[in-house]
Amino acid sequence: MSYIVVYNKDKCTSAAKCMGIHPELWSEDADGKAILIDGKLNAASRRYERVIEDSELEAYKQSALICPSYVIDIVEPASKKSILNINPTKEDEKDKVPVIQASYDSNAEWRMDPKGFFTMKPFPEEGVIRVRYYGEDHALKVVVEGKNAEDIYNTIVREGFVSSLAHAAYVGSELMKVEIALKKRLAYVQDDPLPE
Ligand code: SF4
Incomplete structure (x- = not known):
């Protein structure tokens, strides 16, 4: 089975997590943004894409899940649906979650x-x-x-x-x-x- 890695370089925040754990899959441009090695730019979506096989899936999954900006996705070619099974909260909804005041009673x-x-x-x-x-x-x-x-x-x-x-x-x-x-x-x- 094959999958497509979809990478939104425009939104990459240069956190370098992906290339830190998988330097064989990601390199770094002059601005510190990740480059998807062997990825091709989809001009319509402005995303970089790379078709991968089952054997490569785990490493790309790790790259996607460690990315703090959620700019790496992996989709099924036919449905174009993500296989990552995550549901990141949108930026404008983050102030709706509860706030817990931190405390510690050492005794x-x-x-x-x-x-x-x-x-x-x-x-x-x-x-x-x-x-x-x-x-x-x-x-x-x-x-x-x-x-x-x-x-x-x-x-x-x-x-x-x-x-x-x-x-x-x-x-x-x-x-x-x-x-x-x-x-x-x-x-x-x-x-x-x-x-x-
Ligand atoms: S981990 Fe995400 S934000 Fe950081 S460099 Fe890689 S793609 Fe960019």
């Missing part, structure tokens, strides 16, 4: 992750971040070393060093602070705000 809600805990620190001279992972017995188990937050928190999740969503979110947000401290050579103290 009532904080739970120790049974998998353990982490300490982390930037090492600007070496250009790396090191995260120490301690198990529930408080013994140091392993050091995770990386150059950015994304590599490190994905490694921590992949290795199964966290078991709660709240703890994973904490590690991700704290690692972003470490990455900023590393790049800007700021003093970093875990759980404290970064210096202005």
Whole structure:
């Protein structure tokens, strides 16, 4: 079975997500917009199109679903209907959804992750971040070393060093602070705000 990838380059916001995960399918123009490799411009619709086969579908689907601007679609050739099964909210309807005021009561809600805990620190001279992972017995188990937050928190999740969503979110947000401290050579103290 074949499908058509339909790409609206006019609306691309240069977020680079598509080419980040699939550089073999997307390249970048001088303005940072994505180019659908081997895509042909449909002059009537002003969309770039490329016919793909089943074997290519998964990679293009991933590109489409990661695009924050919903400018990549995949349609069936006969019906021209999208196969993505998503229903993005239109821009002018986004103010109609409920707003929840965020809050956190650490006394009532904080739970120790049974998998353990982490300490982390930037090492600007070496250009790396090191995260120490301690198990529930408080013994140091392993050091995770990386150059950015994304590599490190994905490694921590992949290795199964966290078991709660709240703890994973904490590690991700704290690692972003470490990455900023590393790049800007700021003093970093875990759980404290970064210096202005
Ligand atoms: S992810 Fe979407 S918005 Fe970002 S570059 Fe690719 S097509 Fe453009």
